[in-house]
Amino acid sequence: MTPMKTALLSANRVRVALPGRHGAPDALAVDGVDLGIRRGEIVALVGASGCGRTTLTRTLLGLVAPNGGGVVFDGRPLEYSGRSLKAYREQAHLALQDPSGSLNPRHTVYDAVAEGLRTHGHHGDEQAAVTEALSRTGLRPPERFFLRHPHELSCGQRQRQRQRQRQRQRVMIAGTLVLEPELPFGDAPVASLDGSVRGETLALRLRDGLGLSTLVVTHRLGPAWNIADQVAVT
Structure with a gap:
């Protein structure tokens, strides 16, 4: 090692x-x-x-x-x-494994990603940081996801559940990247x-x-x- x-x-x-x-x-x-x-x-x-x-x-x-x-x-x-x-x-x-149990269903995607910034008292342009984090994980355009709740992610009928799970996972990763951790x-x-x-x-x-x-x-x-x-x- x-x-x-x-x-x-x-x-x-x-x-x-x-x-x-x-x-x-x-x-x-x-x-x-x-x-x-x-x-x-x-x-x-x-x-x-x-x-x-x-x-x-x-x-x-x-x-x-x-x-x-x-x-x-x-x-x-x-x-x-x-x-x-x-x-x-x-x-x-830490980005957790299970987004279904980790994302608060009452919080929007924006609030879920911004939570770490608020917890650690970050100053600066919060919206710009959230936008960049979502974009890095492939959720584009990021503004389209700001006001969605976890259950509102994805669309369509077939494979809806799998697609929603993937998008939730990306939100979890964005919540980690927004802090720009080392x-x-x-x-x-x-x-x-x-x-x-x-x-x-x-x-x-x-x-x-x-x-x-x-x-x-x-x-x-x-x-x-x-x-x-x-x-x-x-």
């Missing part, structure tokens, strides 16, 4: 034990993991359910503090104070998109187009090899 000294984000001998239930001993979910992601590099984290993939991802995002080892971002150990974590998550932002995390972020869009969205939009580093979390080894510079298997 990437040498730790040159990495934008690195996990150094990370160990995470989860508390057991009903007096059972702690379960070791992550044991001595080393992982490095350079600037402008796509790394895929692959593993089956129950292998510690999600726990490691949560640890890299600062949602779980490791029991041993540590996480380093841009040369500095990750701190777990509220202010430090908020600043970090502006740069390491390191977007993707929890199978393009699972519902077709193969051509999958490659375009991740490889071209994030790395080639924007020069971003990206961690893609997935259980599918095939797509991981297609889009990633390096593949880490848990």
